[in-house]
Amino acid sequence: xxxxxxxxxxxxxxxxxxxxxxxxxxxxxxxxxxxxxxxxxxxxxxxxxxxxxxxxxxxxxxxxxxxxxxxxxxxxxxxxxxxxxxxxxxxxxxxxxxxxxxxxxxxxxxxxxxxxxxxxxxxxxxxxxxxxxxxxxxxxxxxxxxxxxxxxxxxxxxxxxxxxxxxxxxxxxxxxxxxxxxxxxxxxxxxxxxxxxxxxxxxxxxxxxxxxxxxxxxxxxxxxxxxxxxxxxxxxxxxxxxxxxxxxxxxxxxxxxxxxxxxxxxxxxxx
Amino acid sequence: xxxxxxxxxxxxxxxxxxxxxxxxxxxxxxxxxxxxxxxxxxxxxxxxxxxxxxxxxxxxxxxxxxxxxxxxxxxxxxxxxxxxxxxxxxxxxxxxxxxxxxxxxxxxxxxxxxxxxxxxxxxxxxxxxxxxxxxxxxxxxxxxxxxxxxxxxxxxxxxxxxxxxxxxxxxxxxxxxxxxxxxxxxxxxxxxxxxxxxxxxxxxxxxxxxxxxxxxxxxxxxxxxxxxxxxxxxxxxxxxxxxxxxxxxxxxxxxxxxxxxxxxxxxxxxxxxxxxxxxxxxxxxxxxxxxxxxx
Numbered sequence: 001x002x003x004x005x006x007x008x009x010x011x012x013x014x015x016x017x018x019x020x021x022x023x024x025x026x027x028x029x030x031x032x033x034x035x036x037x038x039x040x041x042x043x044x045x046x047x048x049x050x051x052x053x054x055x056x057x058x059x060x061x062x063x064x065x066x067x068x069x070x071x072x073x074x075x076x077x078x079x080x081x082x083x084x085x086x087x088x089x090x091x092x093x094x095x096x097x098x099x100x101x102x103x104x105x106x107x108x109x110x111x112x113x114x115x116x117x118x119x120x121x122x123x124x125x126x127x128x129x130x131x132x133x134x135x136x137x138x139x140x141x142x143x144x145x146x147x148x149x150x151x152x153x154x155x156x157x158x159x160x161x162x163x164x165x166x167x168x169x170x171x172x173x174x175x176x177x178x179x180x181x182x183x184x185x186x187x188x189x190x191x192x193x194x195x196x197x198x199x200x201x202x203x204x205x206x207x208x209x210x211x212x213x214x215x216x217x218x219x220x221x222x223x224x225x226x227x228x229x230x231x232x233x234x235x236x237x238x239x240x241x242x243x244x245x246x247x248x249x250x251x252x253x254x255x256x257x258x259x260x261x262x263x264x265x266x267x268x269x270x271x
Numbered sequence: 272x273x274x275x276x277x278x279x280x281x282x283x284x285x286x287x288x289x290x291x292x293x294x295x296x297x298x299x300x301x302x303x304x305x306x307x308x309x310x311x312x313x314x315x316x317x318x319x320x321x322x323x324x325x326x327x328x329x330x331x332x333x334x335x336x337x338x339x340x341x342x343x344x345x346x347x348x349x350x351x352x353x354x355x356x357x358x359x360x361x362x363x364x365x366x367x368x369x370x371x372x373x374x375x376x377x378x379x380x381x382x383x384x385x386x387x388x389x390x391x392x393x394x395x396x397x398x399x400x401x402x403x404x405x406x407x408x409x410x411x412x413x414x415x416x417x418x419x420x421x422x423x424x425x426x427x428x429x430x431x432x433x434x435x436x437x438x439x440x441x442x443x444x445x446x447x448x449x450x451x452x453x454x455x456x457x458x459x460x461x462x463x464x465x466x467x468x469x470x471x472x473x474x475x476x477x478x479x480x481x482x483x484x485x486x487x488x489x490x491x492x493x494x495x496x497x498x499x500x501x502x503x504x505x506x507x508x509x510x511x512x513x514x515x516x517x518x519x520x521x522x523x524x525x526x527x528x529x530x531x532x533x534x535x536x537x538x539x540x541x542x543x544x545x546x547x548x549x550x551x552x553x554x555x556x557x558x559x560x561x562x563x564x565x566x
Binding site for chain 1: 321322323343344346347349351353355356357358359361362366370371373374375376397413417
């Protein structure tokens with residue numbers, strides 16, 4: 001067990017190293033949300049908004065969540081699908097490294113990047129825009145972060161299971177970006193959305209990640225843990241885990257044989 | 272001691288039998304080649320032995336374990352070089368080897384592995400800058416770094432230029448001298464002939480012949496051809512092939528055929544132009560065993 005944990009930690013370091021050496025991935029996950037904050041704060045000015053807080057007080061946590069989801073969902077799904085389609089996963093599967101240890105390392109390294117993305121966003125907010133962090137809200141922030149990142153990581157791996165590396169970027173972006181708009185990541189707090197659209201957003205996990213996270217930065221809001229949102233995220237986590245376990249595969253081509261007969265239709269076999 | 276025992280192995284994809292009841296054994300320390308055309312069942316067989324695919328029937332024992340159920344301990348002792356697999360393109364060569372090395376309990380040193388495969392001078396290069404042949408050597412390094420007892424090489428030199436193939440063969444010979452048991456698949460005759468102690472020709476999912484490069488096919492496929500050129504037809508050659516002035520016959524008993532022929536020629540004072548006795552090459556044997564389906 002101890003040896004396995006050491007292996008996970010070592011593998012996380014390798015995963016991180018490969019991440020930072022891929023400038024495109026590093027840009028979209030870490031810098032893009034920061035850039036959005038600078039743009040919003042410049043365009044809108046850092047003046048009080050409809051919620052009675054400054055632009056940055058709203059957008060920094062909202063974009064921090066967006067960055068975290070980019071790391072835990074988009075980047076994890078794309079990276080894992082590429083590794084699968086290029087045969088990296090299959091190669092690893094042929095070594096003594098336990099499969100769970102490898103996947104744990106992949107997931108944890110994206111969680112680490114998500115945390116880093118949030119920390120950077122909040123640091124920039126504090127340094128440039130007088131962002132205020134309410135210490136009594138820190139438990140809420142941590143619980144929401146863990147639940148949100150876990151749900152999105154599971155959903156990302158579920159998408160990896162059903163799509164090829166070519167289509168994963170399109171699928172993740174086509175799901176994340178519209179949700180970001182209707183869940184209040186990009187559209188400011190002053191904007192009233194049609195109630196039905198609000199209800200649609202309520203069904204999906206992003207809003208349950210963004211809303212409690214942003215609320216924790218609004219002065220005067222309750223500091224109790226937002227269990228309803230956490231329950232929604234837990235539900236999506238369960239959906240993601242079940243789908244990932246059903247569809248995830250290590251082989252670039254679907255394994256045919258035991259447990260995989262249901263996929264025989266699109267089975268391409270190398271002999 | 273046998274490193275590998277396969278009995279009655281069957282693998283079906285839908286209704287198609289990719290591997291149809293095959294048996295073979297590999298002795299410890301032996302280089303064993305599975306030779307066959309594309310689609311013959313080589314990769315499926317090897318992937319079952321590696322534990323990558325499940326079998327539908329039959330017994331498989333590798334290093335005393337069943338690859339279908341064996342876990343990390345089995346994978347400590349085998350090394351796998353797949354036909355095609357990817358790398359983390361942004362790691363360096365030595366970082367990649369170190370990463371895979373960390374998965375094993377008794378690995379080789381990174382420099383030793385890189386020396387064996389001939390990549391030492393590229394150790395600090397990013398993987399994405401390697402040529403195709405160098406990437407294949409890195410494949411081999413990653414399969415080797417765990418210091419396995421049994422190494423699976425799936426078409427290790429496909430796509431190599433002739434000199435790169437020679438180098439790869441030397442690597443395999445070095446591994447043989449380290450006492451590794453090696454199962455390699457190939458569709459190159461010369462590769463099997465040069466490297467293998469034992470080879471099995473597989474075609475259409477079944478093994479059509481097993482033997483050493485000098486015995487494969489058995490006497491039936493190794494019969495000699497006697498041929499010569501002449502203008503008239505000598506007596507006793509009525510059933511010989513006659514094509515463009517060349518007479519030829521395939522025979523089990525070349526001594527008797529030659530004796531009869533040369534006695535006649537001497538008695539008649541006739542010269543038998545281009546008289547020769549030829550044995551089929553491994554390639555000829557392979558083509559007749561497999562029905563020439565690949566070439």
